[in-house]
Each structure stands twice: as C-alpha cells, then as structure tokens.
C-alpha cells in the first residue's frame with residue numbers, strides 16, 4: 001500500500017452530496033429491461049466547475065495537498081480532459097495556483113473543457129503528442145518550474161486515479177447501496193480506473209461492470225491495483241483482473257472516437273429521458289450496458305444503475321456536436 005493511501009486524510013467538501021438517483025423507465029424499455037429495473041446515478045451533478053466524477057476524487061486528493069501545505073496543483077490529461085478542468089476549478093475554490101499539462105497542441109479555438117479552463121484563467125502547457133510516460137515527465141518538469149518560483153506543488157495523478165482518489169468512489173458505492181436496495185449491476189465508464197476501483201471496493205467485483213473507453217492500455221490492471229490497495233485482505237474475492245467485469249468491445253477505433261453504438265446511446269438517453277451523455281465516456285458506457293443486456297449478462301428484471309459520470313463540457317469540444325442530427329436518428333418509441 002502506498003504511503004498516501006494509508007494516511008488518514010479527511011476529504012474536503014467540494015461537491016454536493018449525495019447525488020440523486022433517478023428512475024429511467026423509458027430508457028430501460030429501449031434497452032430491453034423492465035421499466036422499473038433501471039436507475040441513473042447522477043454523478044454528472046456533483047456541483048463544482050461543471051460537475052462530473054472527478055469532483056469525488058479531488059475531495060481526497062486536494063485534502064492531501066492542503067495537509068501537505070501545497071500552494072499549487074499540477075495535473076495532466078488529454079486535450080478535452082474533464083479531470084484537468086475540474087482540477088482547475090478545485091484550485092480556484094481552494095485559492096491555489098494551478099498549472100495544467102495537456103497532451104496535444106493548443107487548439108485554434110478554445111472549446112469545451114479548454115474554454116472553461118480559460119474561464120478559470122488557468123495556464124495550460126501544451127506538450128504535443130506524448131504517451132503517458134512522456135506526459136509524466138512533462139508534469140515533473142512543470143512541477144519543478146513552479147517549485148523554482150517558490151510554490152509548494154502537489155501533483156494530482158492522471159485522471160485523479162490512485163487509491164486515495166478512488167476513495168471518493170467507495171463513498172459513491174455506499175450511497176448506491178442505500179439509494180437502490182437490491183442493486184445487482186452498476187455500470188460505469190472505465191478510463192484511468194479510479195472510479196471503477198472505488199465502486200468495486202464498495203460493492204464487490206461481481207456487481208460492477210466497467211466499460212473501457214480506451215483511455216489507457218492497462219485499465220484492468222490499474223483497477224486491480226487500486227482495489228487491492230483499498231481493500232487489502234478484505235477483498236471478496238481477491239480483485240484479480242479475471243474477477244473484474246470488464247467490457248473492452250466499446251472502444252472502437254480509439255479513445256475519443258465516436259462509435260455507432262455510442263452515437264446510438266447518445267440518442268437513446270436524450271430521446272427517452274432528456275439526459276445528455278458525452279461522446280468520450282458515458283455514451284460508450286451506455287452502449288456497453290446495452291450490449292450486456294443483449295448478451296443476456298444483465299437480466300431484464302435485475303436492478304441496474306447506470307453511473308452517469310458527467311463530461312458535458314467535452315460534448316462541446318467534440319466534432320459530433322457540430323451536427324448532432326447528421327447520422328440516422330433512433331426511431332421514436
């Protein structure tokens with residue numbers, strides 16, 4: 001267990017809790033579930049900075065930063081990182097400096113999350129097309145530069161995903177236990193893994209389905225490592241990747257690229273429940289849920305929660321939004 005995850009750190013309040021759970025009977029029927037069997041956990045409504053799942057993690061990660069006397073936060077991500085946007089918002093809320101290290105080149109027009117980072121007046125260091133290791137090295141350099149200016153820097157991990165950040169999703173799992181008695185399946189997008197890891201630590205591996213969106217090459221291993229840190233000897237059964245429920249068939253051509261299934265899911269949620277998903281994470285997760293029902297792994301009457309992890313700003317940073325009607329619409333119910 002790493003030193004940070006074993007420390008007793010009280011989270012600082014950045015969001016609005018508990019997030020609501022809403023029944024989704026029309027969406028349930030479109031997916032082949034009984035009308036009363038599907039709920040949406042509204043973790044898109046977490047409050048701070050446009051909302052989304054990263055707020056829960058940042059409550060723990062920023063608490064550690066403050067306890068360590070940090071005056072500045074540094075984190076990294078891809079161009080339309082929701083995590084980077086929410087770290088910038090958390091820094092504003094806490095009166096800290098923030099520097100974002102983003103892969104890619106500065107876009108000609110600031111859209112989506114990049115536009116909100118400009119609203120927070122948070123500097124972005126664009127570092128070109130780097131892999132995760134290259135990004136880590138660029139983060140170290142950025143932290144050293146701020147330290148040379150006299151700041152005490154706390155580096156927030158990619159996606160907010162380590163065992164400490166994942167504690168935010170242990171809390172979400174506990175909320176779900178009380179909000180949806182008899183909960184059988186919780187379905188969530190899997191990126192850097194902290195969200196799924198926290199849910200697995202709270203609910204057990206058999207009740208959590210992670211739908212990989214292709215953000216990292218080793219998502220299952222990352223989840224396994226965090227669950228082991230979170231649960232230690234308590235794991236039931238031990239969190240082996242083989243014990244985790246993962247779907248890897250929704251990535252399509254790659255991270256951030258809209259697949260036909262995700263395109264359909266965006267319409268399904270919008271037309272049936274007036275719910276807006278994002279093309280990078282939640283639409284692929286809902287498409288994974290639909291596939292799981294089609295495959296018979298989720299039964300029509302089994303209480304199921306779709307965890308909506310946010311990402312709305314990313315929708316306005318994606319080419320899809322320029323013409324959302326362009327592809328075949330889903331038939332009206």
Ligand SMILES: Cc1ncc(COP(=O)(O)O)c(C=O)c1O
Nearest residue numbers: 082191192193194195281309311
């Ligand atoms: C909107 C949204 N949903 C889901 C995820 C995946 O969460 P995690 O990185 O904890 O797997 C992310 C991560 O960036 C996200 O921004």
